[in-house]
Structure formats: structure tokens, C-alpha cells
Amino acid sequence: MDLNFITGLMSSTLIMTTPILFAAIGEIFSQRSGILNLGIEGSMATGAFFGLLAAIFTGSLWVGLAIAMVSCLLLNTFFATLSIKIGVNQVIGGLLLWMLGEGISYYGNRTFYSSMQAGIKPFEAILFGQNIMIYLAVALAIISGLILFKTTLGLKIRAIGENPRAADSAGIGVNRLRFASVLFGGAMTGLAGAALTLGIIGHFGEGMVAGRGWIAIIVVILSKWNPYTAIGSSILFGFAYALGARLIVTGAPVPYHFLLMLPYFFALIAIFFLFRRAKPPAALMVPYKRE
Amino acid sequence: MQLKRIVIYPFGFIAALLICSVLLIIAGIDPFTAYASIFTGSFGSAYAISETLVKMTPLLLTAIAFTLPYRAGFWNIGGEGQLFIGALFATLFAYIFGGMPGGVVIPIVLAGSFLAGILWMIVPVFMKVKLGISEIFVTVILNFVAVLFIHYLTTDPLKEPGNPNPQSAVIPVSAWLVKILPDARIHIGFIIPIIAAVAVYLVLHKTTFGYEVRAIGTSIKAANYAGIKISRRIVISAVVGAGLAGLAGGLEITGIHHFLTARLPPNLGYFGILVAVLGKFNPIWEIPASLFFAAMLVGGETMQRFAGVPYGMIYVLVSLITFIIIAIEKIAERRR
Secondary structure, three states, rough: OOOHHHHHHHHHHHHHHHHHHHHHHHHHHHHHHHOOOHHHHHHHHHHHHHHHHHHHHOHHHHHHHHHHHHHHHHHHHHHHHHHHHHOOOOOHHHHHOOOOOOOOHHHHHOOOOHHHOOOOOOOEEEOOOOEEHHHHHHHHHHHHHHHHHHHHEEEEEHHHHHHHHHHHHHOHHHHHHHHHHHHHHHHHHHHHHHHHHHHHOOOOOOOOOOHHHHHHHHHHHHOOHHHHHHHHHHHHHHHHHHHHHHHHHHHOOOOOOHOOOOOHHHHHHHHHHHHHHHOOOOOOOOOOOOO | OOHHHHHHHHHHHHHHHHHHHHHHHOOOOOOHHHHHHHHHHHHOOOOHHHHHHHHHHHHHHHHHHHHHHHOOOOOOHHHHHHHHHHHHHHHHHHHHHHHHHHOHHHHHHHHHHHHHHHHHHHHHHHHHHHHHHHHHHHHHHHHHHHHHHHHHHHHHHOOEEEEOOOOEOOOOOOOOOEEEEOOOOEHHHHHHHHHHHHHHHHHHHHHHHHHHHHHHOHHHHHHHOOOOOHHHHHHHHHHHHHHHHHHHHHHHHHHHHHOEEOOOOHHHHHHHHHHHHOOOOOOOHHHHHEEEEEEHHHHHHHHHHHOOOOOOOHHHHHHHHHHHHHHHHHHHHOOO
């Protein structure tokens, strides 16, 4: 194994980490507030599509990022309304969001096919061979951690996820804050999707999210709902994606389908060894209704 | 309740059509032409109806595959993977036992696909029952593994030499299901899911086992106090459910494709979950729900071909319909 392989692997590990980390940060807020959002896989697809579309039409990657966030925020209002305001089971709402998000991205991609085919040049490297996305992701993770653990807002979010009734009697608008947390999570899935199209590939492909949304939820559980540890857990899965991709490029004597499975095997092993110790927020998946 | 459904379902359907009309108009497509092509594509001719029934077959099975474990409180999101592994086993069993007469081969092959679903469920159900690990993520992750595995098999070890497409050699004719109409793809296997739906309904509602399963799904604590063997009931429901999803894959191979390919219709496992939601987790109601979904999916292909509407529109349409209907139902339920 030569040095080139190792440096290349390290670099692509960080690149592959970004979509997972963005999505995981958002999901941490959502789950900390008591809402399990299983639809981020589809939401990321929508974000990846709208991010690229907007960037192609305006010529600005930054506008692309913003539109990706806004589109996913809007998409997640569906899920938030269904799970918080109406109180439908969150697993079912999440699966619906998944299908809806995938569908919107497929439909959009075919509708604007000729423009989308052109693609765009992704963000260029600015520091240590990495583009802005990984720095943005790590900075957001740290800021999120500060908000969650050092501010009143963070305390309130954690309170409504642990004991919504007590939080309500302390004057916190439980469902309103849950709604906001889910929408923030949604906006982050927009960044996560755009990290794929605008930060890595420059093109959109149907099914390109390839389980990253689900992996992000697993990252949330592994990192015990903590944005700081989510950085490490995301890098672990970024490594799994990068290792597979690098080994395919170098022509490893293993069929490439198995290399593409690496992240999923990592996920299964992580679930097996670490999930039992995880303790989710007490009111996760429990709709809150005032009596 | 029944009367309410007669009002809610058409309302949700029309509301979703209206929302999607906006998307169609943005894309410069006349919604009436598009929706008309969905209808003609799914019910407009004998062939169209047969295609709808062909699509209904796996959808109803994956819906039941979700429902039975769901009633025991187990989330089987793995129907997609179980279907693909079922298709694999059906193909392999057909190669192995293809020399026997058709009346023997077909039951063996279908049993093989059922067994495949069970095998694909062993890890998630073990982790759930023995280790208390959430089954949702394990079943989903295994879907991605299964699809990639079939991709691998059909591009390398099982690939038919000389065939430009990634697919296996055709299975022996003795393992083909009999067609009902000469010029259409509909085959006798389409009655199997309907029998399964009725059987699962009867088991759930008329047997002690079903009573216990529903008790677990309603309240695991109460079921525990009542002395129900919880783990065993969950394992049986999960495993039988997964077997039915595997059977869906087996019917796709023996009834339609006759060879293994990773390009089986995608997302049948996930659409099955939406069918179950729309059918309110009642296998009998899932029969019309799966017929409706099948019509939308088949009509969607026609809409793409003749009205130029990208297929993704159907995903949006069926998600929105399900979304609106369950939202209204939940609101109506709370008002009472």
C-alpha cells in the first residue's frame, strides 16, 4: 500500500464525510426534540436536485446551497405537519417523506433533463486539498453543539424531547419548538444533498444518495445524539464510502459491488455492537398533546 | 367508519391530483391528458387490466409482508431486499429442480423463494428479539445489500454468457407459471396474494395466535401480563411476513421475467408499505389498496410514454394521496 493511496484515501474520506455529517447534525436536533425523521434519505435527494438545478440556472454554487436548504425546508413542513400537528406515526410519516423526496427529485431531473445533464463544476479546494464543505460541516457541528448544550434554546430543545409535559408547564411551546427543530433538520438535509451534487460530483443521478440518509440516522444513534461525537462517527462512515471508492479505482481483486457494500457492513457492525448502549431521548416518537 | 372512508378516500385522491396538476402545468403538460393516460394505461383495455393485475401481485404480497409483523409491533421495512433474495432463490431452485415435471417444480421453486425471505429476516429478527436492537435500520440496510448482491450475481457468476444485459440465463420452462391470456403477461400466480391476504386476515382475527399478535402490537406490557410468549409470536410474524415478500420475488421470476435481473420493478417493497398504510393494516382492505397502487404505477408508465410526464410524478402522486388520506383520517379520529 503506497503513500499515494493513503493520502488519497484520507482526502476522500473527508469529502465523503460531509453529506453524512450535515444530515446527522440536523437529525440530532430533530430527535433531541422528540421527532424521529426517517425521511432524510428522500429529503437529501430533493436537496441534491434543487441545489444543482439552482446552481446551473444562476451560475452560483452559493445560491445552489441556499435553494437546496429552502426546498428541503419546505418539503419537511409536510412531514412536520403530519407528525407534530396531526400526530400520525413518525415512522410512517418518515417513509412517506422518503418516497415523496425521491419522487420529486426524479420528476425534476427528467423535467429539466437537458440542463441537468450539463452538470456544474463543484466547489474548488481551498485548504489542505479540501473544499469549503467539510469546514462548513465541522463548524456547523461545533456551533450546533454549543447551541444544544450551552444555550437556553438548546436546553429547551432537550427538555421537550425528554419530558414535554414538564417543559410545557415551564412555559415552553412544545410543538412549536419541535416544528422548528424538524425544519432545521430539513434545511440541513438540503445542505447534505447539495454536498453531494455541489461539493463532490457536480452531477445528479437518480438513487445517488445511496443510503447516506439512513447512515446519517445511524450516526446520530452512534454519537449518542451529540453533534461533537457525530463528527467522529461521520468520518467513520465517510471512510467506508471512500475506502470502497478508492479500492475500485485501484482495481482491488474484489468485485466492486462488495466494495460498494462496505458502508452497509460498517453500519450493521456498528448497530450490532453499539446500539444497545444507546439511550434515545425519552419522548422520542411520542406525539405531544395538551390535556 | 365504512361510510367515512367512502368520503375520505376520493377526497384525498382528488386533492392530490389537484396538487400534482400544479407540478404538471409548471412542466408545460396538460394535466387532463396526463391523468387520462394513467386511466387508459391501467384500465383502458384487457391488456392494461392484465398489466395492473401483474403489478398488483407483488404489491399485495409486500403489503402483507409489512402488515403481519407490524401487527406484532415489528417494523419490517425490508420487503424490498426480501423480494430480491426471493427472486434469487427462485432462480436457483428452478435451475436445480427444473428437470422435474411442472406440477412439482413450481411449488418447490415458490417454497424456495419463501425460504429466502425467511433467511434474509433471520439477522434482524434475532437482533430485535435477543438483543433488543431496533429492526428498522437493520432491515433497511439489508435492502441496499440485497440489491447490490443481485447486481453482482447478474453481472458476474450468474450472468448468461454472451448476453449484453446483466441477467441470468432463462430458467427451465417447467418452472414457468401458466399464463391466463395468451397475449398478456398475467399468470395464475396472481391469485396467490389474494389467498394470502384472506388467510392472514383470518389468522389475525379468528385464531388465538392472531389475537395474541394483535395484543402484542397494541401493548407489549399488557401482552406480557397476559402471559403471551412475546418473542416467539414476534419471530413467527416477522419470519412469515418476510417469507411472503420473498414469495413476491419468486412470482416475479416464475410468472413474468423467467430470469434473474437486478432490474426488477424498483421500490415494490416500499410501495407495499404505503399500500399497507392505505389499507389500514388490514389484509382485506389491502386488496383494493394494492389494486389502486398497481393501477397508478402501471398508468404512470403509460403517462410517461404517451403524455411525456416523467415517472417520478407517480411517486409524488401516490405519496401525496397517502399523505392526505392518513392526515384526514387522523384528524377525523381525534374529533370523535
